[in-house]
Structures are given as structure tokens and as C-alpha cells.
Amino acid sequence: MQKDPSAEHPFDAFRALLAQMPSASMESVEAVRARDIKLTKPPGALGRLEEIVEWLAAWQGRPEPKLDRPTVVVFAANHGVVAQGVSPYPPSVTAQMLTNFSAGGAAVNQICAVNGAGLKVFELALNMPTKDITEAPAMESRECAATIAYGMEAIAGGADLLALGEMGIGNTTVAAAIYHVLYGGEAEDWVGRGTGVDDEGLKRKADAVRRAVALHKDFLDDPFELLRRLGGREIAAMAGAILAARMERTPVLLDGYVVCAAAAVLHALDPASLDHCLAGHVSAEGAHAKVLEKLGKKPLLDLGMRLGEGSGAALAIGLVKAALACHQDMATFDSAGVDNKDA
Template structure:
């Protein structure tokens, strides 16, 4: 980063010239769709998915050859306020579970031919307790955003950010409360399974944080550094890097969408290349998706995180692509077209 430019200002520059959708590619897939052996519109949202892929990949023949679920893992100082049913040590244990292939996301990715990579974000050093101080200083937050941009590997053509972090549903709820207004209880859920007392502590921690940081919360970047976690900052970077590299993004659930919501608050166009993989049963995720203008592909009552809902949605997206790419046309199948 340039020494004479504040870290957040350099990041803001990324949003000035974001790639736009390719209308030519959309026209090409529509032309092919019109020739496939089915009535127009008969595949419903599967047809919309192909247009979305083509628009953001910039390809008349969209492809999914290297889809990736990228799980960002971090720990949070606010766990000290008793907001989770599990200790912070579980974050590191679950990362080991991912590495060992034992988590739900491992099975989802294996079942549907999706790559999986886990990024650990200083698990031994939780962010500051946001009821007492900003979670991160500006330089750390910006550096973590930059780390997320670097997580996009060459050849990835579809990205699904995921997360792991004890306490991060509290962080996400705090972000939603700051963006959309309180009370905190409107946005919180039970996370890993807190009881009523734990839920009350969660709401109280968020209200205390908003009171402490309130004067600074008109700026999405300040919300990110004061209330967010490292995985939120890194996912913001990854989603932005995907846009700059014309990689479509499948959003996961409640926590991932907190990163997307911050980008949307910077400029709504920042997440135009994203689809919502599913609607989570956690908190007020459905309300969040409505505010983001995203209609979920799946509604399975899930609230696991890990990128699990997005990973399942990739199976739907791959199915849509297979239909578009491999179905016969009326001409090749010798099927009569619509009567004039």
C-alpha cells in the first residue's frame, strides 16, 4: 500500500471501475436456449443461472471447471462476553476437522466435484472484544481485506466464500444492526445453540458495541473494522477480487452475507456478480437477502455455515450448465419447433 494513502482509501479505489456484465455473452446464451428441446422458460431459474454465469464470466459458452469453496476461519474477542455455547478453541478444532475431511462441507464438496480450501486468520490471536474497543485497527483490517483478495487462485471460475469462527454470528448480527438499525434482537439468532440467557448476553454485547462505536458507524469500512472479524474482512476482499477477475460468486448464509452487506453498503453494484446460494435459518437472514436484492436458490432450513449452503447451490448451478451445454437442439434432435 502507498505510504501517503490511508489503507481504506486505497481499497475504496477498487470500486471505481468494477467490470460490468457482458451483454453479448447473455445474448449468445439466450440464442442457444431458444434452440434447445424445451418450451421457452421451461427450466425456470436454471435459465437465469446460465445468463448470470455468462454475464459475469464474459463467455458466450460459460463453464464451471474449477469451482471453489474458500473457508475463512477467525476468532473473536467478543466470545469473552458469553455469546456462544462453545469456547473459541472449537474454531481451531473445526479447522483441523476440515483439513481431515470430516466436516459437512467436505462431504458436500466431494459429492459435487467442488474444490475446498481453508484459510486460517491468526486463530491464536482473537480480535479485540468490540464491547471494549474496535475489533481491529485500520491497518490490520485493510491488510486482512488484502489477504482475502490474494486468496483467489488462478483458474477458479466460480467462488463460494465460507466461514468458521466461534462468536461470528454475534459479529454478523452487530454488522446488520449497524447497517439496518436496531434493536439487536431483530437480527440475532441462537448461533451454535445458546439458551435464552446466552441470547440475552448476545443482544447486550451488540447494544454495548453500538453505543461505544456509534459515532463512527456511518462508514461501512469503519463498521467492518470496529464490529467485524478477520473472516468478514477477508471475505469482503475475496468477493471483490472475484468481481475484478470476472468470477461469479455464490453467497452462503448469515455470516457470509454480512461481508456482502458491507460491500453492498459501499456500493450496491459491488455484489452484482453474486447469487444467494440459500437462505439460512439463522437470525433474520431472509430479511438481509431481501435488502440485498437476492433471491436464494435453496431453502433447506440450514444454519451450519462453512459454505455448506453455497456448496449445495453449486450442484444446482452445475446442473443448469449441463442442461444448457448438453441438451440437443430442435435441429440436432430432429424435433419440430413451435408451430407458427
């Protein structure tokens, strides 16, 4: 790989954390399974709901998992690549949508309210978009590292389940560029219509991805370098949030196409780095289904959504709550006076 003499590499601390990630608590999983076989149902009758409870227990490290503070965290950023005509909306919409979040008017606000989840939204220097990736690296190395660190700090506060979301005009283009590098194929394989580009816009989007990857191709073997050259601030922050959640033993629900770009960077560094994550849903955007296959994640929901905002992951919180309620509150055969099959 050609060495970029201008690049700095302040990512060593994150590499060290990846080498120190805690493992799943199998003792907690066994405790969940021991209770499950006593519940008034045939073994396995709740399907993936049973697996969800085991996942919660494994990563919370609790034989009796809890969901007292599920939290949706949305990171918002702007992108210089918008100048290439890749979105029908201007970058000003990012800030306007944040105002909408604050006023409680977005879809994710309603979903969080229904599911009893908290919502935190973080603005990442919207007035200073990342550089146009078709012309220059999106971020300097130290800027990217600082944004990853910010994402790690942003999730502090004791959430027992984290759902990640994003907002940023142009961010499906940078996500597509990341996937194109990691998974190959043609640029057209990874781009989608985002916020609704027409056919000509879709061509401009694929062309922007192709030109960006060609410009930076000699420097993309390191996933951190890929992130800082072709990513965005929200993607860097989400990568940090996923890593911090792992260190804090907080299970994570991934949202759609853009959130999974952050996950894909970590997965390229160490596939085990996503073991504490479930895919909340499969998006209708671009090639998200193919991305989930690459990440080894089977989505919990498939509703044809492509909104972003963390909306799909927020919806999946309700499913996780239902799974845990069944595990915690169903009667056992003994308490209900129901004959078990071994009786």
C-alpha cells in the same frame, strides 16, 4: 460524524477498485439466450436454471460459460466478544474444526466431494482473536485493510466459480452488530441462536450487540470503519474475496448469515458491487432472510440450514452445474428432429 483522531484510513485502494468494477457482458448473455431458444423445451421452462446460466456467462464474460474449477473458500477467525458469553462453545473449537476440515470430516467436505468442487481453508491468526467489540474496535485500520487484501489474494488460482464460507466461534454476534448498524431496528431483530445458545445466552448476545453499537456509534458512517470496528478477520477477508472475484470476473455464491455480513459491507459502499453474486441459500440463523431482502438476493436453496462452513453455497454449486449441463448438453430442436412451435 465525529472524527476518530486515532484511526487511520488505508482503504483508498479498495475504494478505487470499487470505482473500476467490470460490468456484466451482455453479449455473452445474448449468446446464451440465442442457444436457449433452440433447446428442446418451451421457452422459460427451466425457470431460474436459465437465469443461472445467463449469470455465469455475464460474469465470466464467456458466451459459452464453463465450470471446470468451482472452488469453496472458507476463512476462519476468532473473536474477543466470546468473552461476553455469546456462544456455548469455546474459541478452541475454531481450530479444532479446521483440523476436521483438513481430515475431510466436516459437512462441507462431503458436499464438495459430491459436487466436484475444490475446498480451500484459510486460518486468520486464531491464536490472536480480534478485540472484544463491546470494549474496543475489533481491528486497527491497517490490520483490517491487510486482511481485506489477504482475502483478495487468497482466491487466486483460477476458480471459475467461487463459493464463500466461514468458521469462527462468536461470528454470528459480530455479523448481527453489522446488520444492526446497516439496517436499524433493535439488536434483538438481528441475533439468532448461532451454535445453539439458550434463552439466557440469546439475551447476552443481544446485549453485547447493543453495547458494541452504542460504543462505536459515532464512527460508523463509513462501511469500512464499520467493518474494522465491529467485524472480524474472516468477514474482512471475505469482503476482499468478493471484490477480487469481481475484478477477475469470477461469479460468486454467497453462503449464509455471516458471509452476507461481508457482502452487506460492500453493498453499503456500492450496491452494484454484488451484481456478480448469487445467494446460495437462505439460512435459518437470525434474520438472514431479511438480510437477503436488503441485498436484493433471492436464495437458490431454502433447506433450514444454519451450519456455516460454506455448506449452503457448496450445495448450490450442484444446482449451478445442473443448470449449465442442461444448457450445454440438451439437444436442439434441429438435432433431435423435434418440431419447434414455429415449424
